[in-house]
Structure formats: structure tokens, C-alpha cells
Amino acid sequence: MSDPGLAVGPRRAIAALATVVVLALIGFAAIWSVRPTAAHDATATGFSAARAFQQVQAIATEPHPVGSAAQDKVRDHLVTTLRGLGLSPEIQDTVSIEGGELSSSAGGASLAHVRNVVTLIPGTASTGRIFLVAHTDSVQVGPGGNDDAAGVSAILEIARALTSGPRPRNDVVLVLTDGEEACLCGAKAFVDQHPLAQGGGIVLNLEARGSSGPAIMFETAADNRALVDVYAHAPKPVGTSFAVEIYRLLPNDTDFTAFREAGFTGLNSAYIDGAAVYHAPTDLPSSMDHDSLQHHGDNALEITRDLAGRDLSTLTSSDDATYFPAPGLLVRYPGELVWPLAGLALVAVVALGWLARRRGLTTGRKLVGASIVTLLPIIVAPVLAQLFWLLLKLIRPEYAELPIDPYRPGWFRLAVLALTAVVVFGWYAWFHRTRRAGPDALAIAGLGWLAVLGLALAGPMPGGSYLGAVPALAGAVAGIVAILVRGWWSVLAITLGGAVAVIILLPTVIMLFPALGMPMAGVGAFLAVLLGLALLPAIELLHPLAGGQRGLDALRARRRGALPALAALLATVICTVVGLSVDRFDAEHPALTQLMYALDADNGTAQWLSDESVTQKWTSQYVSGDLHKVNATLPAFGPEQMRTGQAEAASLPAPKLTLESDTRTGDGRVLKLLLQPQRQVRLTTLHVDAAVTVTAATVGGREIPAAKVEKPQKDKDGPWGFGFVFHAPPTEGVEITLTVKATGPVKFRAMDGSDGLTALPGFHARPTGVGIAGSHTSELLAVAKTYTL
Numbered sequence: 001m002s003d004p005g006l007a008v009g010p011r012r013a014i015a016a017l018a019t020v021v022v023l024a025l026i027g028f029a030a031i032w033s034v035r036p037t038a039a040h041d042a043t044a045t046g047f048s049a050a051r052a053f054q055q056v057q058a059i060a061t062e063p064h065p066v067g068s069a070a071q072d073k074v075r076d077h078l079v080t081t082l083r084g085l086g087l088s089p090e091i092q093d094t095v096s097i098e099g100g101e102l103s104s105s106a107g108g109a110s111l112a113h114v115r116n117v118v119t120l121i122p123g124t125a126s127t128g129r130i131f132l133v134a135h136t137d138s139v140q141v142g143p144g145g146n147d148d149a150a151g152v153s154a155i156l157e158i159a160r161a162l163t164s165g166p167r168p169r170n171d172v173v174l175v176l177t178d179g180e181e182a183c184l185c186g187a188k189a190f191v192d193q194h195p196l197a198q199g200g201g202i203v204l205n206l207e208a209r210g211s212s213g214p215a216i217m218f219e220t221a222a223d224n225r226a227l228v229d230v231y232a233h234a235p236k237p238v239g240t241s242f243a244v245e246i247y248r249l250l251p252n253d254t255d256f257t258a259f260r261e262a263g264f265t266g267l268n269s270a271y272i273d274g275a276a277v278y279h280a281p282t283d284l285p286s287s288m289d290h291d292s293l294q295h296h297g298d299n300a301l302e303i304t305r306d307l308a309g310r311d312l313s314t315l316t317s318s319d320d321a322t323y324f325p326a327p328g329l330l331v332r333y334p335g336e337l338v339w340p341l342a343g344l345a346l347v348a349v350v351a352l353g354w355l356a357r358r359r360g361l362t363t364g365r366k367l368v369g370a371s372i373v374t375l376l377p378i379i380v381a382p383v384l385a386q387l388f389w390l391l392l393k394l395i396r397p398e399y400a401e402l403p404i405d406p407y408r409p410g411w412f413r414l415a416v417l418a419l420t421a422v423v424v425f426g427w428y429a430w431f432h433r434t435r436r437a438g439p440d441a442l443a444i445a446g447l448g449w450l451a452v453l454g455l456a457l458a459g460p461m462p463g464g465s466y467l468g469a470v471p472a473l474a475g476a477v478a479g480i481v482a483i484l485v486r487g488w489w490s491v492l493a494i495t496l497g498g499a500v501a502v503i504i505l506l507p508t509v510i511m512l513f514p515a516l517g518m519p520m521a522g523v524g525a526f527l528a529v530l531l532g533l534a535l536l537p538a539i540e541l542l543h544p545l546a547g548g549q550r551g552l553d554a555l556r557a558r559r560r561g562a563l564p565a566l567a568a569l570l571a572t573v574i575c576t577v578v579g580l581s582v583d584r585f586d587a588e589h590p591a592l593t594q595l596m597y598a599l600d601a602d603n604g605t606a607q608w609l610s611d612e613s614v615t616q617k618w619t620s621q622y623v624s625g626d627l628h629k630v631n632a633t634l635p636a637f638g639p640e641q642m643r644t645g646q647a648e649a650a651s652l653p654a655p656k657l658t659l660e661s662d663t664r665t666g667d668g669r670v671l672k673l674l675l676q677p678q679r680q681v682r683l684t685t686l687h688v689d690a691a692v693t694v695t696a697a698t699v700g701g702r703e704i705p706a707a708k709v710e711k712p713q714k715d716k717d718g719p720w721g722f723g724f725v726f727h728a729p730p731t732e733g734v735e736i737t738l739t740v741k742a743t744g745p746v747k748f749r750a751m752d753g754s755d756g757l758t759a760l761p762g763f764h765a766r767p768t769g770v771g772i773a774g775s776h777t778s779e780l781l782a783v784a785k786t787y788t789l
Contacts, residue, residue: 015491016541019498023538023682026499026534027506028346029327034238034507036214036271045165047157047297049290055081055153056285056293063281065178065682065755066112066137067728078117081156085163095700096179096189100426109708110679111181111699112727113180116190117176121162129171129201130304131264133187133255135180138283138684141772141779145285147278150271151206152176161301169306173201180255181279181776182683182727185241187255193261202227202307202315203266204300205256206227210404212289213273213514214238215296219247219256222266225317225334230306231267232323234299240324240508241463243515267303271296273514275404279774280592303365304602304781315456318539322466326503339467342458345469346451349475353437353444355483361440370441373431374449374533379527381423382522385416388576389518393614394579398591400614401678404517407589411579413513413524418575420525421568424532428539429562439540442664446533446599447475452743470535474500479537493685495535501534590771593619594778597647597757598606601654601785602631606647609634611775615643618770622647634784635720636685636751637777648761653678654785655746655752656733659687662789668695668741671789673748676733679783681752684734694722696739720749751784 042048058077064070075091083088098110117136134151138144155174162172166625173196177186191197204222217231217239224244231237258270271292277283307315314670323332333341356362362370392412393399399406406412431437437445454469478497482490509527532539585591593616596609607630608622615625627641661672677684688694693713697704704724713721726734729752740746757763757779 005785015488019491019495019541022495022533023498023502026502030503030506031510032508033325033327034214036212036289036291037236037298039290039294045161045299047154047161047294047595049294049297049660050492051160052153052157052293052297053285053288053290055156056149056288057144059152060143060149060283060285062143063140064136064138064144065140066114066182067682071137071178075115075117075178078152078156082117082119082159082174085159087119087121089117092116092118092189092194094134094189094193095702096185096192097702097704098183098185098188106211108712108722109699110185110727111724112179112182112185113700113730114178114186114189114728116178117174118190118194118196118725119174120196121159121168121172121174123168123170123172125169125309126171127169127310129173129196129199130307131175131201131203131259131266132300132304133175133177133205133259134207135255137178137181137186138183139279142281142283142774145283146208146211146288147283148180148207149521150208150288150293150296151284153302154166154206154293157297157621158301158304162304162308168305170308170310170312172304172308173264177255179727184253184255184258185727186259191258191264197262200262200264202312203256203259203264203613204303205254205259205266205268206296206300207254207268207270208296208479209270209275209278210514211274211277211283211287212292213271214291215271215299216243216267216515217267217270217510218243218272218515219254219268219321220244220261222267223317223319225316225319225321227265228323228330228332230315232332233306234302236295236299237330238295238325238511239330239512240459241320241322242324242467242508243511244320245461245463246515263585264694269299271298275514275517276402276407276589278403279776282401282588282590283774289393291479313466314559320463322463324466324504325507335462338458338462341473341702342451342454342465344471345454345473345476348473348480349444349447349451352447352479354379354446354474355480356440359483360729361483362438362444364684366436366438366441367444368440369436369676370431370445371448373427373437374442374445377423377529377532378449378526379426381420381525384419384423385521385525388416388419389521392518392580397614398585398616401592401594402613403617403774404519405514406518406583406615408579408583408643409513409518411575411582412518413521414630415572415575415579416521416525417509417528418571420528420532422565422572424529425565425568426562427618428536429565432540439536443479443536443540445534446481447472448531450475450534465502471501475534475537482537491541494541498538500536501531505531505534511651555764562770585769587768591616592770592771592773593766594773594775595619595622595757596780596782597760598630598634598782598784599649606649608645608647609637610643611640611777612643612773616770618766619643621764629718631718631720635687635718635723635749636725638780639717650760652781652783654783655684655750657748657750657787657789659789667738668739671738671740671746673736673738673749673789674733675729675736677729677752679752679754681729682728682755683725684729684752685723685725685750686736687720687749688738688740690716690719690721692721692746693741694738695726695741697738699720699724700726700734743787748787748789749784750787751782753780753782755779755781757781
């Protein structure tokens with residue numbers, strides 16, 4: 001396998017060069033397969049990023065969180081636009097509890113007064129409903145140019161395209177939700193309360209978590225095989241079942257969660273690169289890559305048309321598909337093949353090892369030794385990648401507060417890949433001519449660990465098993481062919497085996513870097529190592545040309561064989577230096593800071609708060625470097641520790657809590673309360689004394705699930721137990737009914753929060769190059785008061 005029967009010389013050089021060229025071309029094609037569609041002009045019935053972007057500019061003029069006057073303007077614009085398309089939008093005006101498995105920072109439940117925009121494009125003979133979903137609200141500090149004006153504008157453009165042509169067979173429902181950023185409450189309100197949600201259907205949720213990159217289909221409902229087949233026929237499908245498996249493990253939620261948990265099926269898509277603007281004031285329309293918007297819209301429109309013309313009652317499956325992108329298509333196969341392929345890959349690698357021993361290319365001892373030493377790059381490269389990120393944060397402490405990635409992470413990603421190449425090439429140069437291993441043993445061991453990974457993932461993460469199983473199977477088959485047939489056929493087999501690994505693993509590396517960010521660069525390095533191991537036979541074709549031929553002594557062979565590692569080390573340094581040079585903070589790319597203010601109305605004292613992991617220079621004028629728990633006076637902030645500093649008390653009214661009735665029932669009481677903010681606020685919270693047991697609660701007319709009532713009392717941390725946060729409270733206040741086990745007065749802690757710190761005494765404006773972190777609590781101005789009723 002290491003020797004295809006071509007002696008070192010012109011023929012070997014030609015074979016090596018041809019292999020490199022072919023694999024490089026395939027690599028470029030694989031990268032192209034996960035690039036967004038270029039923005040282009042479209043017909044009246046097609047999707048136009050230019051037309052959609054006009055909607056983005058209209059929606060994302062300023063921050064518009066749930067309940068704000070700016071959000072009212074956005075809603076009015078959406079209604080006007082939809083009516084202009086001949087549709088009849090309605091406003092679903094209601095109170096809803098949080099969607100998904102979110103654990104509220106209030107220690108109990110999150111609720112919101114939401115106003116969804118809902119409209120129906122009726123089908124001619126509907127067999128089911130397709131729901132196009134995006135959220136209309138932004139975070140409190142950013143205008144949401146991408147998150148999620150991109151999704152909303154794409155749906156408006158899709159609605160225009162659909163209404164410009166023949167009516168679809170199936171109903172298409174547009175659900176433009178409110179309150180996603182606060183608590184997913186708009187989506188939850190729709191699935192729980194709206195008549196159009198009865199009977200379920202297929203959801204296409206459109207999101208954005210950055211400003212660029214391809215629109216990746218990153219989440220599905222269970223038993224997705226039939227829907228993945230539909231998605232595969234999108235103009236440019238980009239997605240991997242491995243991403244779905246990872247997302248299922250993460251504590252992240254979108255509106256799709258509320259639909260999925262209510263029994264809907266569907267797909268969740270987003271573009272995710274350029275994540276430094278995520279939830280920040282820099283999430284402006286001008287930050288958006290129009291190619292990403294085009295890709296988002298093209299896929300969503302064609303999938304909608306496909307689904308709208310089908311008999312949806314036949315679109316069922318009983319398992320998940322395994323799928324991944326390849327040039328020009330989405331490769332997919334049923335979940336029932338996961339275990340057989342994983343097992344076959346391992347068998348193929350074992351067969352390759354047996355054949356290599358039989359032909360005298362290696363020995364059992366060398367295979368065992370190679371299997372052990374191959375763990376070195378698998379472990380060392382990810383560790384070095386994580387240390388590399390720590391080094392970058394030491395050089396630029398401001399990186400610690402960026403949400404996922406630096407503003408310009410490209411050079412740093414290349415540095416991680418180059419650092420991985422240093423490890424792989426250096427390891428290979430050292431061990432490929434040793435008695436302990438050898439090139440054939442190393443290549444077989446590398447494929448063996450890929451097969452083991454495929455088998456290990458087949459159970460807990462079946463959608464990710466292909467990452468190891470398929471390259472291992474292809475590489476093992478190629479290796480067997482390369483041993484049985486020599487010469488150019490052997491080179492061809494090695495090239496084809498490497499091509500499969502490139503097609504499968506390279507796009508995954510490209511997609512996972514923005515998905516997980518530089519703080520988890522080790523994952524990208526790990527997958528890059530797997531790619532390197534799968535390419536060892538091709539690397540060996542090059543190795544004799546670098547000086548590894550048998551005629552040289554071992555030391556000279558290692559020195560010349562180390563040239564690729566030295567070149568990769570130089571590339572690592574160059575990429576790092578260039579990355580630090582180009583990724584500088586300025587007015588358009590500010591260093592991010594997080595600051596809050598809290599006034600205790602009980603004693604008239606105030607404090608600055610920050611949850612920065614590393615105190616930034618600007619923030620240090622307000623808070624110290626020490627961490628403190630603040631949940632004794634601010635239970636809505638949960639048990640997390642924060643940095644604090646003394647602040648001058650502002651003249652601000654506290655929320656008012658009134659006991660409207662007190663009814664005794666057996667061993668407890670039913671308390672009816674009214675919580676009224678006394679100023680314009682974004683949210684209000686209430687917590688009950690931890691010594692008092694709450695057995696039932698209704699807030700704003702919505703009954704709180706028993707689990708959300710019981711859990712904060714069971715897991716209480718501090719003097720406060722059950723509580724809730726209510727987003728966009730009505731001016732007349734929030735009505736609350738609590739059933740408590742108490743005979744005497746009950747203590748409560750009420751708090752409300754508004755946004756904006758600029759008018760506070762002692763606040764100094766941020767200088768140029770210093771910005772606001774995209775945190776849900778950035779710039780929060782809180783006022784809290786204790787009541788005993």
C-alpha cells in the first residue's frame with residue numbers, strides 16, 4: 001500500500017503530483033458544496049435577495065424587542081406588506097408561557113405578552129399544512145438585521161413569489177412570531193392556542209446566528225428521512241446529520257423547539273458564520289451577506305413549493321436519515337444502514353490488516369504499535385488547538401467576551417488547520433520508518449481508529465457515524481485494491497479512497513468551525529486529524545520525494561520527511577500573525593462589554609453588575625474583578641456569580657405589588673396579587689420567600705406547569721424560591737394567583753427592568769472601539785423591592 005509499485009523517480013513524481021492535483025480539485029469542489037448561492041436577479045415567481053433585503057432594511061431600523069414601540073412599528077409594516085400581497089393577516093394577541101426546555105433565569109417560568117402575525121395562503125385541495133416560521137422581535141440592544149430580519153424578509157419574499165403564481169395544493173401558513181428572544185413565547189402561543197396549529201403539519205423555521213455563510217439545515221424533528229429526501233432536492237442543500245446530532249445535545253432553542261415538542265415535524269435552517277454580530281448592536285442590515293440571504297430564500301422557496309404540491313399524508317418515515325453534502329448533491333441513506341456500514345468498515349479494515357501481513361508489508365506487532373502511536377495526533381492536535389485559542393485570548397483579552405468567534409476568524413481557522421498539519425506531518429515523519437510502526441501499519445491504524453469512531457457513534461449519535469465509517473470503509477477497500485493490483489491502478493485506488501475522505505470530512509470541518517466557534521477549535525482539529533489519517537496513503541506517495549526513500553539513513557529520512565511539518569509550522573505562525581493584524585477592534589468591530597445597573601428600593605442603594613468572564617478595561621471603572629452571588633437581592637439573576645461595584649442611586653420608582661384578595665383553603669391560602677411597573681419597562685419579575693411552599697400558580701391568566709412551580713423550590717439557592725419573569729408586561733399590570741402553604745404574612749421580591757444606562761448618574765459613554773455585548777441582560781436597568789403581604 002505504501003509502495004504502489006512505482007520506484008522513486010519521474011513516474012513516482014507524476015503519480016504523486018496527479019494525486020495531489022485530483023485531491024485538491026475535489027477539495028475545492030467539496031468546499032464549494034458548502035458555499036452559499038450567489039445573489040442573483042430572479043423572475044417574479046423566484047426568490048430575489050435584493051427584494052428581500054428591502055424588507056430587511058425596513059424591519060431592522062432599530063432594536064425592537066417584544067412589547068416595545070419599535071416592535072409595534074415592525075408589526076404594522078408586516079401587516080401592511082402581507083395585505084399588499086392580497087392576504088388577510090391577523091394578530092394573535094395573547095399571553096404565553098415559554099417554549100422549549102428553557103430554564104428561566106427567574107428560577108421558575110418565563111411568560112410574555114406576545115402579538116404574532118399569522119396569515120394563510122389557502123391551498124386548492126389541501127392534504128396538510130406547511131408552516132413558514134421566523135421571529136419578528138430582536139434583542140434589546142441590537143436591531144436584528146440578520147437575527148431574524150433575514151428569516152422574516154425571506155418569508156415575505158416567498159409569500160410574494162407564491163402569490164405571484166398558481167395557488168398551491170396545500171395550505172401554507174405564515175407564522176411571524178413575537179417574543180422568541182425573550183422566551184420563545186410567540187411560537188408556544190401559536191402551537192398551544194391558534195386554531196391553524198390544530199392537527200400539526202410541517203414547519204420550516206428560518207433563523208440566522210451570524211451575518212454570512214451558507215444556510216445550513218441544522219435541526220430536524222425525529223424520523224426525518226422523508227423530509228430529508230425533500231430537502232435533498234433544494235437548489236443547494238447544505239446540511240449534515242452530524243449537525244443535527246450535535247444540536248440535540250446542546251442547550252440551545254429556537255422557535256422550532258416549541259413546534260417540535262408539540263408534535264410538528266419539519267426542518268430548521270440558519271446561516272451561522274460571522275457570529276461576532278450575534279445579538280449585538282452591530283447586527284445591522286449592512287452586515288448581511290446577500291449571498292447568504294439568497295441561499296436561505298432559494299432553498300426555503302423550493303422546499304415550500306415541493307411540499308405544497310405533494311400529498312402530505314404520504315410523507316412519513318419511521319427513522320432518521322444519515323446525510324451529508326457532496327459536490328452537486330446531498331448524499332443520504334436510511335438510518336437502518338448505520339450499524340451495518342459501521343460494522344462493515346471495521347471488518348474491511350481488519351481484512352486490510354490481514355492482507356498486509358500476509359503480503360509481508362507489515363507485522364502484527366507493528367499494527368499494534370501503530371494503533372497506539374496513532375492516538376498521539378488524535379489527542380495532541382485538539383489539545384493544541386484549544387491552547388491556541390487560550391493564547392489568542394491572552395494576547396487579546398477582549399476575545400473572551402465575543403459571543404462565538406472573532407470578527408474575522410478566517411486566518412485563525414487556517415492557523416488551527418496548519419497546526420493540525422504540523423502534528424500529523426511531524427508524527428508521521430517520526431514514526432513512518434520506525435521498527436515500531438511503518439507507513440503501512442500507520443495507514444491501517446488510522447483507518448482502524450476511523451472505523452472505531454464510526455462504530456462508537458452508531459449507538460449514541462447515529463447521524464454522525466458516517467464521519468468515521470464511510471472514510472474507513474472506502475480507505476480499506478482502496479487499500480486492499482492497492483495491494484492486489486500494483487502500478488497506476490494502485491495509485492488510482494489510493495486517490496479514490498482519499499477523495500471519499502475529502503468529500504465527507506472537509507465540508508464538515510468547514511461547517512463546524514463557525515458552528516462551534518474558536519472556543520471549541522479542538523473539534524475542528526479533531527476532524528482535521530481524521531482527514532489526515534484517511535489521507536496517509538496519499539501522503540506516503542509524496543513522502544519518498546521529500547527524502548524518505550530506503551537508501552537514506554533513518555536520521556536523514558526523518559529530517560527530510562519533517563519538511564512538510566516545518567512548512568505547516570511556518571504557515572501556523574504566518575496565519576496567526578496575519579489574523580491578529582487584520583482582526584483589530586474599531587468602531588464597526590468594537591470590543592464588547594457587558595454592564596447592568598440595579599437599584600434596591602428597600603434601602604436606596606445601587607450597584608453596577610457585569611457577567612464578563614474577564615473584566616474589560618472599560619467595565620473595570622464600574623465593577624471589581626471579584627465574583628459575587630447577587631441572588632439574595634436580585635433573585636431574577638439566578639445563582640450565577642457576577643462582578644459588582646458600588647453605584648450612585650438613581651431616582652426610579654419600584655414595581656408595585658398589591659394584595660387584592662386572600663382566601664384561606666385548608667392548610668394554605670390563595671393569594672390574588674397585582675404586579676404593576678411604575679415606569680416603562682421591558683420585563684418584570686416576582687419571587688416568593690423560599691420558606692413558603694407554592695403549590696399552584698397562575699400568571700397573566702396562564703397556569704404555570706407544576707414542574708416549573710416545584711423545581712425552583714426543590715433546587716432553591718438563596719432566600720427565594722418560586723418565581724417568574726414576565727416580558728412586555730401590560731401597563732395595567734400582571735395579575736397573579738398563588739396557592740401557598742402559609743398561615744402568616746408572605747414575603748415577596750419584585751423587580752422590573754428597562755434598557756439603557758446612558759441617563760444614569762456616574763455613567764460614562766463608551767469610547768470608539770468599545771461596544772455592547774449581545775447579552776440578554778446588557779444595558780439592563782433593574783429596580784427591586786421587597787413586600788410582605
